[in-house]
Amino acid sequence: MEAWWSLHGVVLPVLLPLATAVTLLWLGDQGGLSAQGGGHASARVRLQRALSLGSVTLGLLLALGLVGRAADGALVVYELGDWPAPFGIVLVLDRLAALMVLLTQAVALPVLAYACGGWDVRGRHFHALFHFQLMGLNGAFLTGDLFNLFVFFEVLLIASYTLLLHGQGRERLRMGVHYVVLNLTASALFLIALALIYASTGTLNMADVAQKVARLQGTELRLAQAAALLLLVVFGLKAALVPLYAWLPATYAAASAPVAALFAVMTKVGLYAIVRVHWVIFGLDAGAASSTAQPWLLGAAVLTSLLGVMGALAAHTLGRMVAYLTVASVGTIALGVGLFTPATLSAALYYTLHSTVVIAGLFLLVEQVAAQRGAMADRLQPASAVREPVLLGVTMLFGAASAAGLPPLPGFIGKVMLLQSSAGLPSQPWVWALVLGVGFLTLLGLARAGIVMFWHVEPARPEPSAGSSVRLLAAPWVFMALTLGLALAAAPIKAYTDAAAQQLTDKAAYAEAVLARQGGPWVPTARPYDGRWVPQQHKEQQP
Known part of the structure; x- marks a missing residue:
């Protein structure tokens, strides 16, 4: 086997x-189920x-x-x-x-x-x-x-x-x-x-x-x-x-x-x-073709982060806000890739793990919050209070803190890795300004959303609202647990991403x-290679 x-x-x-x-x-x-997912x-x-x-x-x-x-x-x-x-x-x-x-x-x-x-x-x-x-x-x-x-x-x-x-x-x-x-x-x-x-x-x-x-x-x-x-x-x-x-x-x-x-x-x-x-x-x-895309990639990364977080601030629904935060996180990752050093790439890889897990969990949480707000759903406007404000509010708070990069969560660790890896580069001042500024604006946007949805509530309305089930909330909790795992195992994960960047x-x-x-000669179909390259054994390929 x-x-x-x-x-x-x-x-x-x-x-x-x-x-x-x-x-x-x-x-x-x-x-066997109805269109609304009911029945057995x-x-x-x-x-x-x-x-x-x-x-x-x-x-x-x-x-x-x-x-x-x-x-x-x-x-x-x-x-x-x-x-x-x-x-x-x-x-x-x-x-x-x-x-x-x-x-x-x-x-x-x-x-x-x-x-x-x-x-x-x-x-x-x-x-x-x-x-x-x-x-x-x-x-x-x-x-x-x-x-x-x-x-x-x-x-x-x-x-x-x-x-x-x-x-x-x-x-x-x-x-x-x-x-x-x-x-x-x-x-x-x-x-x-x-x-x-x-x-x-x-x-x-x-x-x-x-x-x-x-x-x-x-x-x-x-x-x-x-x-x-x-x-x-x-x-x-x-x-x-x-x-x-x-x-x-x-x-x-x-x-x-x-x-x-x-x-x-x-x-x-x-x-x-x-x-x-x-x-x-x-x-x-890559010879004369080296870094062909670097100037374009860096510029696109900066603008993506800025426009993504500005879109999140201007969003009128929680779902669209999370979608814009996805764009902002893409810009942060592309920034690490576009600086073209193994250290910045390693930071980008770690941040990729964090942002993917947090964004996936937030998308699931959005539906659970919307289900308890009646016809207002996930719109960022006052509505009747949700039925489980503590449970949903704590989950929202945890996801927002991680997305914004508050310590000691992995968003903070990933951004610190990116800031440290950019030290000494000509681009260091604007990299620091961008990463810290985007994190601060992300925190403002998510804080606004949390205040509107959980504090600015109106008297109960007669319109029905669905409740969240523990089974459905388990999935966002799993993503939050994965987020904690990324923070607790930051050292070995960073060692792995460092090695991955160096290998590239x-x-x-x-x-x-x-x-x-x-x-x-013929060798087995799946060949392990230990990374030890001997130049004289390498066969130069014909152009």
Whole structure:
């Protein structure tokens, strides 16, 4: 069993959700509950929920195993069909990929448990689409090939199109049309960028492209640089960077609570792709193409943080405020990535874990608060008092404190890491001003929302309001517990993110691991690589 896991463990985060989704489709659509989630679940619904939750739980255990496997610095290359890179499709497991797969599964499990409280039966094939989305997310994090990054993007986007409309509604349909059109446009630009890279390098394997870009000159260099900027536009749209962020607040606010919570991972896929392309391929040692996107990325990061927090201050609903805070957090992460040092990237990775967990929990909490405010729902206006002010208020306070970066929560730790890592850089003054200013404005916005919703209340109205169940509130509590875990385990997590950032700078080791079979003898399909690169053993690739 251990040998089988060592050989095929890397591909399981892709195959498991795929097999689960196909099985759920074979079982047929769920039924037996009313449109409002009432009544008793039918046997088919209970079976679907059990299978879906069991699969995500197993996926979380697999992700933990992959993090343990990658923690010692080993690079594991899985060759699909036993075709060697750069000719075949490869999955590559390193510290960063393992961390992102773990984050995806850790968010997916409580979100799915929350959805099983009734949201999963308000539309068709929720569980199957949920697992197709996980397949796309995990595949995007593990792939070592640019074209297959596009393929996995399309898988997760197709699933997200339908999940966004889950539960129906005019506003969801309207925002869904915008979301689909924008992402189809981005997909077309993605293909154009891939064509430019292939035209200039003759390959789309990330390791092979990274080697060949450094030697480009003339027209081929300009084609590659144009492709790099196009990819920044594509990934910037998916990450919601300025000026391509305007779609996110209304879209996430319109989505159902579990879908919006899962979508907290979606923006991180765009940021992850920026790291892979603009660190590994167009990084500091990419010859004349080095740091092609850095000036644009830094400017976009600053504006994204500022406009995100300003949007949160101006928001008229709690859901839209949380969506704008998602944008602001993207800007903070992109700032760490765009400074292009291992220390700032490590800080950005830690902050990625924190922001994803907190935002997902807040999206679930928004619905619970809105359910107890009658027709006023989550609008930031006085309404009748919620039925559980202490329970919901404390949860809201904890989430707000973490999102704003108050000590000793992980938001504070992540921002301190970013401030410390920027020390000595020319950009240090405005980085400090931005990070501290955005944190202060975030605190003001969330404090205003809490005061309106829990203190400025009106006399009880005759209109009914739903109560929150302990089962549904358990999911936000899980996210808050994960937040505490990030704070308590900050030292080992930081050591891991430090090592992950440093590993990304070693392009030679990455190329040696991925391209070792090219022109060489046969080796097992999944090859661990210990990170010790011997230059004389490296085969120079022909341009």
